[in-house]
Amino acid sequence: VTEDEIVQNIRVTLSPSTALRTGSEGRHRILLGIGDDAAVWQPSRSHRSVISTDMLVEGVHFTRELMTLEDVGWRAMAANLSDLAAMGARPVLATVALGVPSTAPEEIAQIYRGIAACAQRFNIAVAGGDLSRSDAIAISVTVVGEVRPSNVKTRAGGKLGDVLAVTGELGASRAGLEIANQPGLVEGAGCVAALRAFRRPEPRIAEGRFLAASANVTAMMDISDGLSTDARRLCTASDCGAEIADIPVADSAREVAHVRGEDPARFAMAAGEDFELLVAIRPRAFRYLAGRFEKRFKRKLLRVGALSKGRGVAWRGTALDSLGWDHFK
């Protein structure tokens, strides 16, 4: 099998997701896709463009024992889309750089099936990529999105007194990791939900766009390294502190924490890769916005605390050290 033949197979796997955007009805026209030196598209004239990149490495972010290669492909795309969600952007196109062991065309196909499934679900065209040998699988996805100039939300806009809220309960992905590591750890519906959260996380694209459209949302980011770490980042960027009062813990996370003898709130706070959004909202607007959010998405916008004077994040009155995930610690 030559590289050109493998690329041809990838084009076929991706064709439904690419077709989404190449049709003349598409608002974003991909003018040239996979197979040339670069992909070409027509950006929106009224929007700003947004770009983000994430790398997943076998043995660091995933192992083959704990998820299928299709799951790996999905996760790689979902992690990147979550960054677009955090900017309130709509997805436009993605590129994929993939390193795999030389003997593995079937592995490439499996990874791309997961990438294509996630791309199709969230309406993003995979427009280009690169393929390389590599001892461990490495996937680097880059996503481009678009957002109205007035809707761009950074981490830096949070103001004293703002409500801090999250778009969903935390800890399910970490619970799923632990259940995948140790089958039978907990049973029941929570177990299935946790494994799904771990293997097929859903970026909050629609939720991000909804929240970005409100002038009362002052800062937004996705929780990829755990609420404790990411809340600290938002506070640093916004030049304030935060008091965390309530941690919405997913049922499965509560169960796993219970079995492990850990505090459920701590377990959930240190849990990365739930890909929920963390938002700062002007206090007078929170109730109204949360009501509209629940009506629209059939899920609650959950208050976790408020931005405060000073620096750092406090929880139950104690300064919180970083409990999250740091690749270099």
Next chain:
Amino acid sequence: VTEDEIVQNIRVTLSPSTALRTGSEGRHRILLGIGDDAAVWQPSRSHRSVISTDMLVEGVHFTRELMTLEDVGWRAMAANLSDLAAMGARPVLATVALGVPSTAPEEIAQIYRGIAACAQRFNIAVAGGDLSRSDAIAISVTVVGEVRPSNVKTRAGGKLGDVLAVTGELGASRAGLEIANQPGLVEGAGCVAALRAFRRPEPRIAEGRFLAASANVTAMMDISDGLSTDARRLCTASDCGAEIADIPVADSAREVAHVRGEDPARFAMAAGEDFELLVAIRPRAFRYLAGRFEKRFKRKLLRVGALSKGRGVAWRGTALDSLGWDHFK
């Protein structure tokens, strides 16, 4: 050293290249750079956007014995810029996903110094990235550029009778690889030039933009896998064949081929990563365009052959098998 501290160091290393674009004079304003969930920029209203990605893996594309980590960073950026050159695009911004062994903050700094040097030289802002652990170093760069709609050149526009030309002599990078592998293999000025071509290749950005502006250039791509492989790709896309008559061989490649007892033309034809451009030009326009090219760039636009009927690439009357580099063969 925490991840956030490493990211802060990277921002400092990159600041000259980022500053190029964040000033209010810049035509492309990077509105939000490294440190948030995504970077934000304002695309040109009159241009199309172009994106390409490439991954370099330690042990596959480079080894630390043969070049410094600064060279590795330069090459990763240069390989991507070469794809923009092939589209006739001007560079706008890049993202970098980097996997490195956990214990190596100095390695990260070295790689980023090479990335920053190349970014500054070719006027592209590094606007975002990701950092991960990884046993072998893996660098995935994604570049975004812009091109006038009328100037987009793909591989597919070549027409029967078009002159095939390249922007420079071939084989120097491969010669440099062999000299780095075996110091003393050849001596003299050619040796220095070859090592430079191997370690600090120069993407043909200005040449690509110049050629793309001509309506008589019908197809363009960069030679990253060797003339034999890449000419076949251009022919396949343009639905024609090619007769290669002359191979412009770099002096250093000639010397190394001589020492190795190989045919210099074959050596140069199979040599990847020179990052010269391969262009198809309407035959009546070639002489005039080559004259303007030489006047502008003080280097020749070198005729290598012509597009012909049929399929595949012939050289000295013989069908040419792929002699190039295929990661999966």
